[in-house]
Amino acid sequence: MKYGDLISVVVPVYNRAHEVVRSVGSICAQSYQNLEILIVDDCSTDDIEGAVTDLKDSRVRLVRREKNGGAAAARNSGLAAATGDLVAFMDSDDISLFDRFAQEMALFCSLPEDYIGVYAAAIAHTDTTEDARAQAAARVLPPIHRRPLSGNLFDATLEGNFIDMPTMLLKKSAVLAAGPFDERLRNNVDWDFTLRLTRQGKFGFVPQPLYVFSYVPRVASGNDHISHNPRYSVLSYAYITGKLRRAGHVGPALARHYAAAGSYLMRAERPKFARRYFAAARKITPNDPRLLAHLVLSHMPRIHRWARGRSTRFH
Known part of the structure; x- marks a missing residue:
């Protein structure tokens, strides 16, 4: 060159x-x-x-x-x-x-x-x-x-x-x-x-x-920009973390990405699916107190609605 x-x-x-x-x-x-x-x-x-x-x-x-x-x-x-x-x-x-x-x-x-x-x-x-x-x-x-x-x-x-x-x-x-x-x-x-x-x-x-x-700045009410779409964010995190897992990456970074997918699912009011990602993250970083808190919230629909947008972000 x-x-x-x-x-x-x-x-x-x-x-x-x-x-x-x-x-x-x-x-x-x-x-x-x-x-x-x-x-x-x-x-x-x-x-x-x-x-x-x-x-x-x-x-x-x-x-x-x-x-x-x-x-x-x-x-x-x-x-x-x-x-x-x-x-x-x-x-x-x-x-x-x-x-x-x-x-x-x-x-x-x-x-x-x-x-x-x-x-x-x-x-x-x-x-x-x-x-x-x-x-x-x-x-x-x-x-x-x-x-x-x-x-x-x-x-x-x-x-x-x-x-x-x-x-x-x-x-x-x-x-x-x-x-x-x-x-x-x-x-x-x-x-x-x-x-x-x-x-x-x-x-x-x-x-x-x-x-x-x-x-376009992200607003509380959301917008139609694809990068701000919670559904696509969840799907992409799930897909990419799957690629990383299959490539043998199992460290704290992967746990954070699992947690981020769970966070998006919580905001999308899908606590049952969010639970799976928080549980997967806990297998890698079992001592993270935030993950335990989110797992508890995912079993409590009324409280997790209140918690949306407050402490669910992992990035």
Whole structure:
């Protein structure tokens, strides 16, 4: 690998033609020029072809999917079409700073061969209006207290995902070795992918924020954002913890993930199922008093409703 190699940038899109010129435009405007930009259309109904034409950049290719499959399936289609030895990702409503790939490539080329990728800090901010600006918030990711940030990151990722996948620059060979994005998951897809990826080798980290994205804050009444959907959260935690268990991971991190699934089930008023996860967590960490308390609450429907949202979070 050397500075100047081709990077294939995969951008899944579904009904965001109005965002593409701004978002993908930030990739077209990169100071690092040797890019292949793959916009993967997941069966949109808006004018994505017109948006691609408006970009006026020969490096952009539109990859059409025949069936809607979600972001994981779209990313897999993009990877299948990629011709570069390096791959990167971009979400269709986010922004990459103009020197993102220049900085990531400079770091990557300085690292030993056992490094399979680099990633960068990002700035997340809430969507807001002028009238609601008093409630605006922003934060830097990964969290400033997070350690380690580079090197072998599998154990840290096992605790929970802190690497923003759209900031990654990766050896394609490592991505193929890790396996495709799991199209069965509707939540925590990035975490599942990163868990497999960090087993392949080490990561470098660019501490300067090179990526900007907005998010919808979680509210007490809930919203329809998939990452805030309790049902999908439960299913993803159950599925991923099952993968971890089958891979032989039985430490405290797995217990915390079992407890998190139980916590989601408690908030979804499914105490019978929550009980199973709390019991599984207790087998690994029997001396955790919170787990015993939640097991007791799961047998007391009226009290567990009162307890929802108070002390049920384990992450």
